[in-house]
Amino acid sequence: MITMLDVAICAGVSKATVSRVLNGKDVVRKEIKERVYKAIKETGYRPNLLAQQMTTQKTSMIGLVITNEVYNGPYFSTLFYNAAKYCEQHNHRLIFADGKRTFEEEIYAIDFLVGMKCAGVMVYTKYLSACKLDKIVSSSPIPIIALNQKLENNAESSVFINHYLGCLKMMDFLYGMGHSEIAYISGKKNSRSNTARQTAYLEKMAEYGRAADNNMIAQGSWNMQSGYEAAKELINNNSVFTAILAGNDDMAFGVIKALKEAGKRVPEDISVAGFDNAKMGNFFSPTLTTLDVPLEEMFRRAVESILDVHQDEGFSELSGTLVIRESVRKIN
């Protein structure tokens, strides 16, 4: 392994000098500088970033914890993509740790990233309770940002998407289009996003005078196949509805497939809507009415908050905006 010392010897200078020309902070005589560069070339030296970061006590990594086993759809990918994008934009690297399937594993993943001395870590957890996470955030030596979750004691350390509010918007829209008999396809159990949406759904249904009805709710697990199966269940139940609201777009695509197979036209017979504003929604037939969830904005805020370059935008609560397309039809 070629180290800085090898370069120093080769150039006939001290390590410090090599370090200086590499970092360009201090002034070094031109002639020496060239000698050093030559030595670097000759030796094929590559700085050991690990050593560098250990000395400076600073890294250029930002950690991300997601439960990757849980869900491998476009949504998850978008998370990934945006996280990487904003890290790079601020000249940092994204380092990923899997939260797997228990809260202990989620804690382990966070610990790893903190131990790696990341500049900060973003966590999109599922099993860890808000309360536990709150404590972890409080006692962490580096910034930890909770994504898609509100922390009571560390509000500034969370970027919260208000899915409850978002779903309220969607329900209002459906109602405005004449739909009050709405079925719901739920996402994975114990998912915070789903709980928030389902609560909004139930409240609105009550407001429309429809008591909670188990035949109007089918359990999915976020992916297309589960939406497809859940919709078939709904159809077989002989439930009466004019619209189906799916917990996300992927399931909505599955729903539409199931409806078509059952001989129903969308939106002529049944309207369908989802959440997330997946790109596909614009190309599917019919194009999908959905709620745009500001994932990109979420990561922008998270990364900027970690690196302390946020432009004072106050409390980070987002709810999303309606995207109206063909899949919902006005009735009566």
Added chain:
Amino acid sequence: MITMLDVAICAGVSKATVSRVLNGKDVVRKEIKERVYKAIKETGYRPNLLAQQMTTQKTSMIGLVITNEVYNGPYFSTLFYNAAKYCEQHNHRLIFADGKRTFEEEIYAIDFLVGMKCAGVMVYTKYLSACKLDKIVSSSPIPIIALNQKLENNAESSVFINHYLGCLKMMDFLYGMGHSEIAYISGKKNSRSNTARQTAYLEKMAEYGRAADNNMIAQGSWNMQSGYEAAKELINNNSVFTAILAGNDDMAFGVIKALKEAGKRVPEDISVAGFDNAKMGNFFSPTLTTLDVPLEEMFRRAVESILDVHQDEGFSELSGTLVIRESVRKIN
């Protein structure tokens, strides 16, 4: 910052002892062990992984370079997902560096990851020439695996998907279904995958007695919108074809949308096929005929090769398997 020394003092032992109980390799008296654990709790000590890895000269990171600005679709996400999955499976973390949009930046990204002393790095580059990459791989102190690319001098360091062969399979299938007037939607320019597929397409067309015809090829850029626009171009050209082969599934979805809008039925009037076996292909209407590209297998091999746990499967060349669905119809 609490260090191992603090713990040692608190427990009334030496640093070495603390290290020993933490690593569990050497034997430590039970009583002391407990004292150390207690001290760890009291002090709230967290090991500095950077220091640890710097001493042991070993890290638990695997690097990944992709040009993320280039393409943010399901394909890209699947890459990400599978990379992370296999890293975690072998108890390593995925660390990501963006290759951005020039070969210099790609080199920079690789250098960063090498400098971080990753166990190995996987590169999915676009601008770096095979020859340059080959040299980089040869001179690297750690394993560098080229994804989706064949390296002449370091064949064992590449996991190659033979898109040429894959496209040949697809063309044979289409021909077998009676199609010989086939239009092609190409992926991004200078993409190796696209070049390989397009070459196969042209060769087969020549074989079927169709000379290269610019009106039969439209330029896309991998995403759905580009497929949509490319197909419209094809339609406006008044080109005559019975099938459209898109360079990937996403573009195929765009193509189908364009055809429907132009009043053509798929597959009754025009057949359509793609590549990648995107999940959506099964839910789209019509379901999409495609070629399953073994991305998962690619990353499995890459990670196992880096960690030297491969089960001797010889040269890593993959080509993919046909997935036959509704979007291609037999004619005549």
Added chain:
DNA sequence: ATGAAAGCGCTAACAA
């Protein structure tokens, strides 16, 4: 079974 000390490769404060 435990401690002392050297060393991993680098940066930065201090001297010269």
Added chain:
DNA sequence: TTGTTAGCGCTTTCAT
């Protein structure tokens, strides 16, 4: 402007 030296926090001989 350049060199010397002392760490950064950890592991790992080598003694004890």
